[in-house]
Each structure stands twice: as structure tokens, then as C-alpha cells.
Amino acid sequence: MITAEHTSINKVQYFNGLNEKEQDTQDTMPAFTPTTSSLVTESNVMTQETVGKPFVKSPRMTCREVNVWYDDKQAIMDVNIDIGKNQVLAMIGPSGCGKSTFLRCLNRMNDTVPICRVDGEIILDGLDIYDKKIDVVPLRAKVGMVFQKPNPFPKSIYDNIAYGPKIHGLVNNQTELDEVVEYSLTKAGLWDEVKDRLDQPGTGLSGGQQQRLCIARAIAVRPEIILMDEPCSALDPIATATVEDLIDELREQYTIVIVTHNMQQAARVSQRTAYFHLGKLIEVGITDQLFTNPSHQLTEDYITGRFG
Amino acid sequence: MYIRTQMGHQDKKTTTKASATERVQLGLAKRRRKEERFRKLSFAAVLLSIGFLVLLFASIISNGWPAFQRTDILLDVHFDQKVLDVNSLVNANYGKLVKQAMRDVFPEVTSRRDKRELYRLVSSGASYELQKMVTADPTLIGKTVSLWLPADDLTDMLMKGKIDRSLPEAERPISNKQIQWIDQLIAQKRLKKNFNTTFFQAGDSREPELSGIKGALTGSLFTLLVTLVLSFPVAVAAAIYLEEFAPKNKWTDLVEVNINNLAAVPSIVFGLLGLAVFLNFFGMPRSSPLVGGMVLSLMTLPTIIIASRASLKAVPPSIREAALGVGASKMQTVFHHVIPLAMPGMMTGTIIGLSQALGETAPLLMIGMVAFIVDVPGSVTDPATVLPVQIFLWADSPERAFVERTSAAILVLLMFLISMNGVAIYLRRKFERRW
Ligand SMILES: Nc1ncnc2c1ncn2[C@@H]1O[C@H](COP(=O)(O)OP(=O)(O)OP(=O)(O)O)[C@@H](O)[C@H]1O
Ligand SMILES: [Mg+2]
Numbered sequence: 001m002i003t004a005e006h007t008s009i010n011k012v013q014y015f016n017g018l019n020e021k022e023q024d025t026q027d028t029m030p031a032f033t034p035t036t037s038s039l040v041t042e043s044n045v046m047t048q049e050t051v052g053k054p055f056v057k058s059p060r061m062t063c064r065e066v067n068v069w070y071d072d073k074q075a076i077m078d079v080n081i082d083i084g085k086n087q088v089l090a091m092i093g094p095s096g097c098g099k100s101t102f103l104r105c106l107n108r109m110n111d112t113v114p115i116c117r118v119d120g121e122i123i124l125d126g127l128d129i130y131d132k133k134i135d136v137v138p139l140r141a142k143v144g145m146v147f148q149k150p151n152p153f154p155k156s157i158y159d160n161i162a163y164g165p166k167i168h169g170l171v172n173n174q175t176e177l178d179e180v181v182e183y184s185l186t187k188a189g190l191w192d193e194v195k196d197r198l199d200q201p202g203t204g205l206s207g208g209q210q211q212r213l214c215i216a217r218a219i220a221v222r223p224e225i226i227l228m229d230e231p232c233s234a235l236d237p238i239a240t241a242t243v244e245d246l247i248d249e250l251r252e253q254y255t256i257v258i259v260t261h262n263m264q265q266a267a268r269v270s271q272r273t274a275y276f277h278l279g280k281l282i283e284v285g286i287t288d289q290l291f292t293n294p295s296h297q298l299t300e301d302y303i304t305g306r307f308g
Numbered sequence: 309m310y311i312r313t314q315m316g317h318q319d320k321k322t323t324t325k326a327s328a329t330e331r332v333q334l335g336l337a338k339r340r341r342k343e344e345r346f347r348k349l350s351f352a353a354v355l356l357s358i359g360f361l362v363l364l365f366a367s368i369i370s371n372g373w374p375a376f377q378r379t380d381i382l383l384d385v386h387f388d389q390k391v392l393d394v395n396s397l398v399n400a401n402y403g404k405l406v407k408q409a410m411r412d413v414f415p416e417v418t419s420r421r422d423k424r425e426l427y428r429l430v431s432s433g434a435s436y437e438l439q440k441m442v443t444a445d446p447t448l449i450g451k452t453v454s455l456w457l458p459a460d461d462l463t464d465m466l467m468k469g470k471i472d473r474s475l476p477e478a479e480r481p482i483s484n485k486q487i488q489w490i491d492q493l494i495a496q497k498r499l500k501k502n503f504n505t506t507f508f509q510a511g512d513s514r515e516p517e518l519s520g521i522k523g524a525l526t527g528s529l530f531t532l533l534v535t536l537v538l539s540f541p542v543a544v545a546a547a548i549y550l551e552e553f554a555p556k557n558k559w560t561d562l563v564e565v566n567i568n569n570l571a572a573v574p575s576i577v578f579g580l581l582g583l584a585v586f587l588n589f590f591g592m593p594r595s596s597p598l599v600g601g602m603v604l605s606l607m608t609l610p611t612i613i614i615a616s617r618a619s620l621k622a623v624p625p626s627i628r629e630a631a632l633g634v635g636a637s638k639m640q641t642v643f644h645h646v647i648p649l650a651m652p653g654m655m656t657g658t659i660i661g662l663s664q665a666l667g668e669t670a671p672l673l674m675i676g677m678v679a680f681i682v683d684v685p686g687s688v689t690d691p692a693t694v695l696p697v698q699i700f701l702w703a704d705s706p707e708r709a710f711v712e713r714t715s716a717a718i719l720v721l722l723m724f725l726i727s728m729n730g731v732a733i734y735l736r737r738k739f740e741r742r743w
Contacts, residue, residue, distance in 0.1 A: 109629065112628070139635075141635035145633040163644070167634075167640055167644075168635060214630070221635060
């Protein structure tokens with residue numbers, strides 16, 4: 001599949017990248033050169049550090065030494081990663097590897113799970129979001145979320161979108177609110193389909209429409225970062241294409257983190273991709289590079305469909 | 309041994325050889341028969357319960373229906389100036405006027421004994437009615453007016469055919485002479501069955517024809533109102549706190565276990581508690597709907613809490629996540645999204661609790677709501693009784709006429725229940741329409 005020439009070029013870039021930026025991972029780097037990585041055992045996985053380029057020059061969010069436990073079961077181990085500004089970061093990995101868990105750390109949605117404990121640093125705008133002084137309400141207004149299963153409120157389409165702006169006091173009057181609703185629905189590519197029935201229940205829409213409604217609802221609060229957990233898993237190819245176009249368009253203004261099981265999708269929409277395995281962040285890289293020339297055996301196994 | 313196992317083995321093999329569809333076909337007839345039998349049995353069960361229900365209603369309605377009618381007697385009452393002293397109209401001897409009017413109808417009755425028997429055909433309530441009329445309109449004094457006045461319950465029973473004329477006189481509550489007079493009155497068209505307004509306008513009375521359900525109905529209404537006002541907010545708040553806000557630890561577990569146990573406590577225990585705490589310790593008014601409502605609230609609280617928690621649990625977590633995800637606070641999430649969705653369930657729980665409370669007698673006996681109370685209560689602190697207690701009291705009374713009133717009171721109780729459920733259904737619809 002991958003030509004030798006191609007591989008070598010990527011390898012050079014990969015090393016250069018490390019030399020420039022990362023001292024930590026450089027130490028462990030030799031262990032991951034393609035020649036020695038053909039046999040990575042489970043115990044190896046536990047001790048290894050992330051390969052690739054987990055850090056970027058101007059990050060929007062920086063995550064350091066993030067560990068997550070459910071009771072005494074550890075779901076995320078020592079994850080270090082930057083989320084680049086106005087970029088789409090895709091998170092891939094086999095089921096149960098902790099993608100959703102990590103995603104939900106980024107806007108503290110895990111707070112709703114009583115047994116879940118998070119430690120480490122996740123810094124947004126110079127502040128650790130897990131700091132005691134941080135209020136989750138403005139945080140979640142800044143870091144919006146779209147869930148795997150469409151979950152519109154059992155209210156009208158209009159109210160679904162208007163709810164966020166209303167509770168945050170983002171609008172002063174009805175006309176402004178109408179504008180926000182129209183803007184958000186247009187952005188989500190749903191306006192033309194629903195403009196004549198805004199007063200009908202959001203739950204009466206089709207699955208794909210509901211998911212776009214949820215995206216519009218997230219946009220309506222004007223977040224700076226949008227987290228999407230498998231937003232297209234319930235959608236048909238046409239709706240998926242709409243959502244992907246939307247993600248591409250949103251990238252100009254927003255920073256997006258998307259979890260997906262669909263590698264073509266990750267390749268299509270993201271600039272960077274992170275591969276998780278059993279709670280560890282195995283590899284992060286420029287999407288094209290990661291898919292064409294993965295540095296880690298596990299990543300390669302996963303993207304070539306050997307497991308996962 | 310060996311051979312047998314081998315044969316068993318072979319057996320299995322041959323049966324597995326038959327295709328799956330064939331094997332399904334084999335069992336199919338049996339399965340169908342089973343299903344048919346089950347269907348018929350369940351249908352029979354439904355029929356049986358409907359049959360019992362119809363029987364119950366038929367008997368209550370046929371027993372209670374006559375109570376909605378009362379026999380009145382037409383008398384020409386002369387408001388005699390000699391009897392009615394303008395200065396003390398309230399205390400005047402109105403009975404005298406009624407007796408005079410009766411004597412006017414039957415001038416031939418002269419002996420004291422006969423007269424006394426004759427007077428017994430009219431209700432003692434007749435004189436109260438005259439008193440009311442005169443105090444309201446003193447210009448009546450000196451005039452003679454034809455009036456429909458309540459007949460005695462025995463007259464009423466005879467009119468309704470509830471007293472067997474063929475019985476020997478000694479075994480009848482009514483004498484031969486009285487029957488004769490009643491027949492004369494009927495012939496003169498002086499006896500008539502009218503709609504029994506008294507039944508809906510009066511409180512309890514020793515005289516069946518003067519007794520009414522209004523006292524107990526108002527008492528029930530007040531009691532339930534107190535119960536609703538106390539238990540609904542408290543129970544819903546408790547349910548919301550326990551379900552949405554409380555940390556999950558051994559204390560909340562303990563509270564949960566206790567609430568579940570409270571729901572199973574016999575209601576009379578709550579009555580004892582009410583007696584000891586509300587009456588004896590706090591000195592609250594005995595027999596009042598206020599205390600009754602408080603005791604019944606204790607009883608309904610666990611019911612409503614359990615139902616409310618169940619309906620809160622049934623709200624999909626994805627709705628909560630959606631709200632939290634757009635930055636709603638915990639409070640906003642609960643009040644804007646969770647409670648509206650859980651409301652119908654909470655109201656169902658409340659109605660179940662209140663229906664239980666409506667039919668409850670035992671705890672109310674403990675706090676004195678079983679007393680004989682003539683006045684219709686005007687507030688929650690007035691002494692009162694409630695419908696089931698009234699039914700119990702009437703069922704216990706020896707007079708024949710109270711039998712039909714008992715059934716009529718049951719009908720009123722059922723009507724109350726049905727209208728309460730009707731309101732609940734209406735409210736549920738209204739809340740559910742908000743998706
Ligand atoms: N609420 C929870 N309580 C306990 N354990 C949980 C909870 N949620 C997730 N886990 C555990 O944490 C690990 C990571 O789960 P997570 O949902 O993050 O996986 P995922 O990568 O999103 O998987 P998928 O691709 O199937 O969605 C799993 O082993 C899971 O069992
Ligand atoms: Mg997931």
C-alpha cells in the first residue's frame with residue numbers, strides 16, 4: 001500500500017519534528033522506529049509514551065498528564081496532547097479505549113459521572129479547567145458538545161436552538177434571538193428543511209436532522225471549541241457528508257475535536273489525528289502522515305484493519 | 309450402560325437431522341393451543357372482574373338511588389300571631405304550628421295517643437324550616453301558607469315501599485293507623501317525592517330525612533386540600549433532591565430504605581402519631597381537617613416520593629447531558645428539562661396518594677374525625693368528618709332510611725374519586741402536550 005519512498009520521506013519529517021519540539025519523547029524515540037516496533041506487547045503499551053507530534057505551536061487547549069479513573073479502574077493514562085487552534089483533531093481507536101472519556105474531560109462532562117475521577121492539567125486560556133475556582137457553566141458555554149446519539153430537547157425546533165442563548169443572556173430581544181436561531185440552523189445546514197416548521201418538536205425530525213439540530217444547538221451558544229462524539233454514527237452517507245462539510249466550514253471559526261470510528265471520515269475532516277489504545281494515547285500526528293505512515297505498530301495495525 | 313449411551317447419542321443425532329423448520333412445526337400446534345388457552349383465560353379474568361364491578365355498581369346504585377329523593381308533605385301552615393312572639397322569633401314554638409296544620413288535615417284525630425302518632429308522620433325538621441322562613445320574612449306572621457315540608461323517614465320509607473305493609477303491626481316500625489293516614493294523604497295528593505336537596509345541603513343528623521352529605525364532603529375536600537398542599541411540594545422537593553442533587557452515600561441509602569418502609573406502614577400508625585404529636589403535643593384542634601390532612605400527608609408522602617423518583621429516573625440521561633452540554637447549570641437542567649418531563653408521572657403518583665387518602669378511615673378515627681358533627685365545616689380548623697367515616701357512621705345506624713343514605717354516600721365518594729382522577733388526567737394531558 002505505502003510505497004517505500006513515501007515512508008522514508010515521512011520518517012524524515014517525523015524525526016525533524018521531534019528534534020525541533022520535543023525533548024521528552026526524543027529519549028524514548030528509538031524504541032518506536034519501524035524496525036523495532038513490529039512486536040509491541042501489552043506490557044510495552046503500558047510503559048510507552050506517545051509517539052508522533054502531540055504538541056503544536058499555538059495550542060488552544062493543552063492537556064498534561066491526564067489520568068481518569070472510574071472507581072479504581074483507570075480509563076485514561078498519562079495523556080499529553082495539545083489541541084490546535086482552528087483545527088480539527090480526530091480521535092480514533094478501538095472501542096472502549098477511552099476516546100469518549102477523554103473527550104468528556106475537555107468540558108468536564110465527566111463531572112456528571114459520580115464515580116469518575118480526573119487528574120492532571122487541562123489548560124484553556126491559561127487556566128486549568130479542573131481548578132476549584134472554575135465554574136463549569138461558562139466553561140461549557142465555551143466548549144460545546146455534540147453527543148453520539150442525537151439528543152434534542154423535547155421542545156420545539158426553535159426552543160432547542162434558543163435555549164442556550166437564552167440562559168446565557170447572549171441575546172437582548174426577540175429579533176436577535178430569531179437571528180441566532182436562523183444563523184445556527186443555516187450553519188448546520190438545516191435551515192431550509194425546517195424554516196417552515198420551527199414550532200414543531202425537535203424530536204419529530206429524522207435522525208440526521210436531529211443530529212444537525214444538536215450541532216446547531218451547540219453553535220448557537222457561540223462556543224470556541226466544539227467536541228463531537230461520533231456525530232455521524234447514526235447517520236446515512238448523505239447526512240454524514242452534510243455534517244462533514246459543516247465541520248470543514250466550522251473549522252474557520254472554531255476548534256473542533258471529533259471522535260470517530262470511521263477512518264475515512266477522520267482522514268477527510270481532520271488536520272491532526274490521535275490514536276488511543278487501552279487508555280493510552282499511542283500516537284498523534286498530522287492526519288495524512290498518520291494514515292499513510294504510522295510510526296507505531298499498534299496504529300498501523302488499527303488503521304490497516306488488523307484489529308479494533 | 310455403554311450401549312444405552314450410544315443409543316441415546318444416536319437418538320439425538322437423528323432428531324438433529326430433522327430440519328429446524330420441521331421441529332418448529334412439530335411444536336407449533338402445542339404452542340398455539342397454549343397461547344389460545346392463555347388468551348381465553350385472561351379474557352375470562354377480565355370478564356369476571358368487569359362482572360364484579362357491574363354487580364357492585366348496580367347494587368350501590370339501586371340501593372343509593374332512592375336517597376336522592378325525599379318525601380315531602382303539603383301542609384297549610386297558619387303562622388299564628390299567638391304562637392309567634394315578634395320579640396323572640398327564634399325561640400318560638402314552631403312545632404306547634406306544624407302540629408296545628410296536621411290536625412287541620414285530620415280533624416277526626418282526637419285522642420292524645422293518636423295525635424302523637426299523627427305528628428310523627430312529619431319530620432322534626434319541619435319546624436326548623438318554618439323558623440327559617442319566619443326569621444327571614446316576618447311579614448308571614450298572621451298569614452296561612454301552603455308549604456311542602458319534610459315528612460318523617462318512616463313515611464318516606466313507606467312511600468318508597470321499603471316497609472312491608474303485610475307484616476303484623478307489632479313487627480312494623482309504623483302502625484296501622486299511620487298507614488291509613490299516609491294513604492289518606494296520598495289520596496289528597498299531599499305526599500310527594502321531591503329531589504332531595506337536603507342531602508346535598510346539610511350535615512349529619514340523627515334524623516335520616518334531615519341528614520346530608522355536605523358536611524362530610526366539605527370535610528373530605530378540606531382534608532384533601534391540606535394533604536395536597538402539604539404533601540405535593542414536600543414530596544416532589546424530596547424526590548428531586550434525592551434523585552438529582554443528593555450524593556449517593558450510605559445516608560441517602562438509609563433515607564431511601566426508610567421512605568420505602570414508610571410506604572408500607574399501616575395507616576393507623578400514622579393516626580397514632582398524629583394523636584400523640586399534633587393533638588397532644590402541639591395542641592392542634594381535634595377532629596379538624598387540618599390535623600386530618602397532616603396525618604394523611606404523612607401517609608401519602610412516601611407514595612408520592614416513590615412515584616416522583618421513578619418518573620425522574622425515567623427521564624433519559626441524554627436530556628440532562630444535552631442541557632449540561634449547552635452550559636445549563638444543574639438547577640436549570642433540572643427545572644427546565646427534567647421536571648417538565650417527570651411532571652405527569654409525579655402527578656399520577658400524587659393522585660394515587662390522594663385517592664388512598666380519600667378512602668382512608670383508620671388514622672382519622674385516632675384524631676377524632678369520627679365524631680357526630682352536624683355543622684358543615686367552614687374552615688380547616690372546624691371539626692369535621694370525611695366521606696368514608698360518614699359512610700361508616702351511617703352504615704352503623706339502626707334506622708332503615710340510613711341504609712340508602714349509606715349507598716348514596718358511597719356514590720358521592722366514588723363520584724369524588726372519579727372527578728379527582730378526571731382532573732388528574734386533564735392536567736397530565738396538559739403537561740404532556742409540551743412533549
Ligand atoms: N460511566 C462509566 N462507568 C464505569 N466505567 C466506564 C464508564 N464510562 C466508560 N467506562 C469505561 O471506561 C473505558 C473507556 O470508555 P469510553 O466510553 O471512553 O470508550 P470509547 O473509546 O468511547 O469507546 P466507544 O468507541 O465504544 O465509544 C471503558 O473500559 C469503559 O468500560
Ligand atoms: Mg465512545
